[in-house]
Amino acid sequence: MSRISQTFAILKANGDKALIPYISCGDPSLEFTEKLACSLEKAGADLLELGVPYSDPVADGPTIQKASQRALAQGVTLEKIFHLATRLRTQIKIPQILMTYYNPIYCYGLEKFAADASRAGVDGIIVPDLPLEEAGAFKKYTDAYNLDLIFIVAPTTTAERLERIAAAARGFLYCISVLGVTGSRGELPKSLEEFMTGIRSYTELPLAVGFGVSTPEMARRVAQTADGVIVGSSLIERIEKNMPVIPKEPEKVIGEISSYLNNLKYGMTLDRKI
Amino acid sequence: MNKQRYFGGFGGQFVPETLMPALEELEKVYAQVSQEPEFKEELAYYLQNYAGRPSPLYYAQRLTETLGGARIYLKREDLNHTGSHKINNSLGQALVARRMGKKKLLAETGAGQHGVATATAAALLGMKCTVFMGEEDARRQALNVFRMRLLGAEVIKVSSGTKTLKDATNEALRFWVSTVEDSHYIIGSAVGPHPYPQMVRDLQSVIGEETKQQILAQEGRLPDCLIACVGGGSNSIGLFHPFIQDTGVRMIGVEAAGHGLATGRHAASLSKGSKGVLHGALTYLLQDVNGQIQPAHSISAGLDYPGVGPEHSFLKDSGRVQYAAVTDQEALAAFEALSKLEGIIPALESAHAVASCMKVAPGLTPEQIIVVNISGRGDKDVETVSEVLGGEDSEQDFTNLCNLKSQR
Numbered sequence: 001m002s003r004i005s006q007t008f009a010i011l012k013a014n015g016d017k018a019l020i021p022y023i024s025c026g027d028p029s030l031e032f033t034e035k036l037a038c039s040l041e042k043a044g045a046d047l048l049e050l051g052v053p054y055s056d057p058v059a060d061g062p063t064i065q066k067a068s069q070r071a072l073a074q075g076v077t078l079e080k081i082f083h084l085a086t087r088l089r090t091q092i093k094i095p096q097i098l099m100t101y102y103n104p105i106y107c108y109g110l111e112k113f114a115a116d117a118s119r120a121g122v123d124g125i126i127v128p129d130l131p132l133e134e135a136g137a138f139k140k141y142t143d144a145y146n147l148d149l150i151f152i153v154a155p156t157t158t159a160e161r162l163e164r165i166a167a168a169a170r171g172f173l174y175c176i177s178v179l180g181v182t183g184s185r186g187e188l189p190k191s192l193e194e195f196m197t198g199i200r201s202y203t204e205l206p207l208a209v210g211f212g213v214s215t216p217e218m219a220r221r222v223a224q225t226a227d228g229v230i231v232g233s234s235l236i237e238r239i240e241k242n243m244p245v246i247p248k249e250p251e252k253v254i255g256e257i258s259s260y261l262n263n264l265k266y267g268m269t270l271d272r273k274i
Numbered sequence: 275m276n277k278q279r280y281f282g283g284f285g286g287q288f289v290p291e292t293l294m295p296a297l298e299e300l301e302k303v304y305a306q307v308s309q310e311p312e313f314k315e316e317l318a319y320y321l322q323n324y325a326g327r328p329s330p331l332y333y334a335q336r337l338t339e340t341l342g343g344a345r346i347y348l349k350r351e352d353l354n355h356t357g358s359h360k361i362n363n364s365l366g367q368a369l370v371a372r373r374m375g376k377k378k379l380l381a382e383t384g385a386g387q388h389g390v391a392t393a394t395a396a397a398l399l400g401m402k403c404t405v406f407m408g409e410e411d412a413r414r415q416a417l418n419v420f421r422m423r424l425l426g427a428e429v430i431k432v433s434s435g436t437k438t439l440k441d442a443t444n445e446a447l448r449f450w451v452s453t454v455e456d457s458h459y460i461i462g463s464a465v466g467p468h469p470y471p472q473m474v475r476d477l478q479s480v481i482g483e484e485t486k487q488q489i490l491a492q493e494g495r496l497p498d499c500l501i502a503c504v505g506g507g508s509n510s511i512g513l514f515h516p517f518i519q520d521t522g523v524r525m526i527g528v529e530a531a532g533h534g535l536a537t538g539r540h541a542a543s544l545s546k547g548s549k550g551v552l553h554g555a556l557t558y559l560l561q562d563v564n565g566q567i568q569p570a571h572s573i574s575a576g577l578d579y580p581g582v583g584p585e586h587s588f589l590k591d592s593g594r595v596q597y598a599a600v601t602d603q604e605a606l607a608a609f610e611a612l613s614k615l616e617g618i619i620p621a622l623e624s625a626h627a628v629a630s631c632m633k634v635a636p637g638l639t640p641e642q643i644i645v646v647n648i649s650g651r652g653d654k655d656v657e658t659v660s661e662v663l664g665g666e667d668s669e670q671d672f673t674n675l676c677n678l679k680s681q682r
Contacts, residue, residue, distance in 0.1 A: 055566040056440070056552065058447045059290045065434055077564045102288055103551045107565030129551070131294045133279070134286050154292035156454060161295065179292060180452035 003095045003123045004148050004171040007046060008206040008227060015272050017223040019265050020208055022049035022099065022232030024067035026076030027239060028246055030084050034091075036254050041092045043258035044265030048092070049126070049230065052081055052100035059101075059128040061183030063233040066240065078108050082120040089121030097124040097150065105138065114141035124148035124171045132165050139168070150174050153199055155191075166203035172228060175199060175209045184234045185212035188221060196225040216267025223268040231264060279468040282591065284584035287467040289447070289554045296454045301469040303374050308476065313369065320365050321480065324398065325355045327362075329481075331488035331645070336615040344498065344638035346631060349485050349647045351509065352620065358650030359481060359509045360391035364460055366477035368395035371458035378402040378457035382446040384411055384439035384505070385575035385623070386418025387650055388462030393427035395460075403427040404457075406446040410437040411575050415654060436569045439579045443553050463506025464583030467554030471583050478512025485645055486516055493643060499524045499634065502647035503626040504544065504597065505577035507586045509649035514595060524596065527586060528630040530572035531599035541570035543582045544590050544597040552581040558590070573602040573658065574622035576650075602662075604629040609652060609659060621650035622658065 001009070011018050021040050025033050037048055053071035057064060078100075085096055098117060105113045105127065117125065125147055130138065132151060142149040148171030153162060156179065166173070177192050178185065189195070192209075199207055208228030213219055222229045235257055239246070242253040279286050287297055307313040321327040330353065334346045351359040368379060379396045381403070383389030389405040396403035405422055409431045412419050422429050430449075435441035443461075450459040464474040482500075489497055500517060502510035504527040517523045532540035540546065547558040550565055560568045560580035570580040589595040600608075605622055608629035613619045620628055624647065631646045638644070652659075 055435070056444055058444050058553075059451070061448070062434070072566065101551075103561070103567075104565040106549075106551055106556075107561065107563065128290055129288045129554075131287060131289065131291050133294070134288055152291040154290070156292050156295045158295050158298075165291075176292065178452075179454060181448045 002146065002148050002171060004047065004097070007095055008172060011046060012227065017226070017268050018046040018206070018208060018228035019044055019261070019268060020047045020049055020228050020230045021045050021235055021261055022051055022230060024051040024053060024064060024071055024236060025081045025084060026053060026071035026074045027067040027236065028070050028243065029074060030076065030080060032246060032250055034084060034087060035250065036257065037088055038091050039254045039258045040261055041094050043262040045094060045261060047095045047097060047228070049097045049099050049232070050081065050085065052078060052098055052104060054101040054104060057101060059181055061181040061233060063184070063236050063240065064182050067236045078104055078113070082116050085120040085122050095123040096121060097126060098122050099126040099128070102127050102130045110138050111141045114145040114147055118145035118147055122147065124150050126150045126152070126174060128152065132161070132168055135168070152176060155179055155195055162199065162202050166205065169203070169205055172206040172208050173199065173203060174230070175207050175226065176211045177209050178211050180211070182211055182233055184214040184237065188212060188218055192221070193225050216263050219264040220267040220270055224271055229264070229268060231261070235261065281471070281585045281588035284555070284557050284587040285468055285471060286556050287554060288551045288556065289467045290451060292451045293454060297467055297469070299374065304370055304469055304473050307370060307373050317366055317369055321362065325361045325365060326353065327480065328484045328488070329353050331485055331492065333492070334616050337612065340615055341632060341635040343635040343640070344642040344644045345640060346635055347489065347497070347643065347645045348618070349481060349513065349645055351481060352618070352624070352648045352651035356387070356391045356394050357653065358387040358391065358621065359478060359512065360388045360462060361394065362480055362512070363462065363474050363477045363508060364388065364391040364395040367458070367460040367473070368392070368399050368401065371460070372399055372401070374458065376456060376458040378404065378453065380404050380406070380446055380450055380453070380457055380459045381462060382406045382439065382442040383462060384442070384578060385654060386411070386415040386422070387576065387654070389422050389427070389429070390418055390425070392460050392462070393422045393425035396427060397425045404449070405429050406432055406442040406449065408436070408438040408442045409433045411439065411442070414575060414658065418654060439575065440567065440570070447553065462508070464508040464511045464585060465506040465553055465555060465581060471555065471585055474508050475511045475515055475585060478508050479515045481509065481512040481647065482514060482516035485513060489643065489645065496520055496523055497643040497645045498638065499526065499642070499644045501526045501528060501627045501631050501634065501644060503528045503577060503623045503649060504582060504586060505530070505541065505579050505623060506581070507583035509647050511583060511585055513647045518594060525594070526630055526634065527595050527597045528626045529597060529599045530574060530577035530626060531601040532571040532573070534601055535599055539571040540599065541572040541577050541579060542599040543580060544586060545599045555584045557584040557587045558582055573605060573662070574626065576621070576623040577626065598630050600626045600629040606659060606663060608632055609655070618648065619652035619656070620648050621652045622655045624649045625652070
């Protein structure tokens with residue numbers, strides 16, 4: 001059983017739901033990302049998504065686009081991110097998932113990527129522009145190196161596609177709750193519960209919901225219907241806002257982001273069933 | 275793997291899951307309607323009575339005599355309504371979108387030609403239209419922004435990344451993800467995820483089909499060489515495709531060499547790029563070793579793109595089409611030459627094809643025939659050109675060109 005599956009199984013046994021923060025590697029430095037990751041685990045993160053910066057992130061809204069640009073300006077590469085993951089593996093216990101667009105993987109080499117990710121202690125990969133139809137060549141290697149290739153399900157996904165995606169998926173399903181790109185939103189869609197029930201009827205895999213969650217109330221509502229809550233842009237907004245402070249007082253900013261995450265976690269535990 | 279999504283090893287559908295059902299539907303509807311006689315008739319009706327097709331195939335006598343080699347014919351896509359070949363694709367896709375029950379059209383645009391063509395098709399069919407244009411391009415082509423707004427389209431200026439065509443395409447894709455249920459994205463070139471490269475090629479193939487009939491009528495035989503510029507590659511694939519099986523016809527696709535291939539400031543993804551994934555397709559790209567897309571450069575906004583249609587990548591590797599590159603300077607000289615020799619001001623994009631022709635034609639004999647695609651008219655570029663070339667310099671360039679003949 002993969003570390004990701006194990007994590008969800010333990011949470012489920014305890015009546016808990018997973019909180020999954022996304023941070024962009026190297027925004028604004030890899031050292032900062034490393035310290036932030038460790039702090040987020042203590043603040044209640046159950047899995048960690050590490051974003052690989054890319055020049056053309058078509059599934060991302062302005063917040064993550066800008067974070068990617070800041071990271072690229074620091075010269076962040078996949079190689080450096082694998083080193084980061086290797087260091088983090090000795091400091092945190094939670095699963096690490098890389099979120100990267102396909103072109104950096106393709107250029108790095110599909111097998112080399114899977115081998116190096118696995119060696120660095122990475123547990124799963126999310127590729128927002130790699131739908132099931134194109135995933136075969138890469139999945140061969142993620143399977144061979146025991147990495148969970150996480151698939152995405154959207155509100156537009158048809159029942160026929162959902163069935164095929166669920167059959168190929170490992171780890172968990174990443175459920176995009178809204179039509180659109182990543183980013184904080186004022187409210188969750190009314191149809192969230194219906195959307196989740198629809199997916200649930202096709203798979204036993206854990207379901208994590210991403211795109212748009214930014215308050216403890218939203219996290220609570222998502223946790224009532226899903227097995228995991230993914231939070232990205234609202235964390236990165238707090239990095240962006242504090243950019244001038246980070247070089248002088250990184251610990252203060254990390255503290256602020258961690259306590260924000262902890263509040264989300266609190267929201268999720270309100271309906272905990274033991 | 276569904277091999278129909280690929281041209282050899284190039285193409286595919288590398289897009290977010292949210293868009294996959296829309297692409298499946300588009301593939302299905304397009305495959306069906308493109309075979310229906312009613313659809314073909316409807317499209318033919320608009321192409322003829324609205325866009326002004328067929329476009330002439332014109333024998334360029336003075337250019338031919340000046341270069342002193344092959345006989346040169348110009349395919350006059352610049353004479354189409356809206357001033358370029360883009361209307362062929364926009365009209366066709368807008369009709370497909372209407373069949374799918376979509377109410378809104380989206381488009382990206384570089385120089386503005388595709389944006390204007392799509393805004394025009396939207397006005398014609400009573401649909402809403404939103405066009406994404408890089409801030410830098412909108413500044414360079416302010417008149418086209420005004421034209422699009424006059425036609426009733428909303429123009430959204432894109433300030434992310436390089437502020438040009440690549441980022442306009444990114445933003446159009448992002449917007450499409452959030453509006454996919456009632457909107458159709460009309461990609462302007464033979465790029466993007468399947469089925470776009472194939473659909474755009476089919477809709478632009480009218481260029482090559484007409485050319486074939488026209489040259490047979492005028493010369494009684496097929497041309498020896500076809501030349502067209504390649505940015506994303508829709509006008510070139512449209513000219514080339516009907517001739518692919520005619521192995522005696524040589525084909526040259528002309529990329530933008532910008533400041534020169536050696537400078538790194540160019541848009542020659544086939545000549546100098548490597549394989550990667552951009553805007554949904556596996557193709558040749560300008561990128562660094564880490565797979566980060568690199569900015570392209572060309573004096574022509576329509577060629578200023580770091581990728582290329584996947585079918586061109588396939589045709590390059592198969593060797594069926596030869597790809598050349600022409601610098602900003604060479605394109606400017608050709609821009610002036612065609613204006614002064616033939617009274618035709620070509621788009622800067624098309625001027626790249628003319629420049630390549632000026633290199634190739636003198637090496638051929640008067641028995642041989644070249645067809646150059648004039649993909650668009652150059653009115654939109656006059657300001658750019660006048661900024662780059664002073665009056666004195668331009669006289670000089672023209673004199674140099676005329677010397678070509680005496681030197682030979």
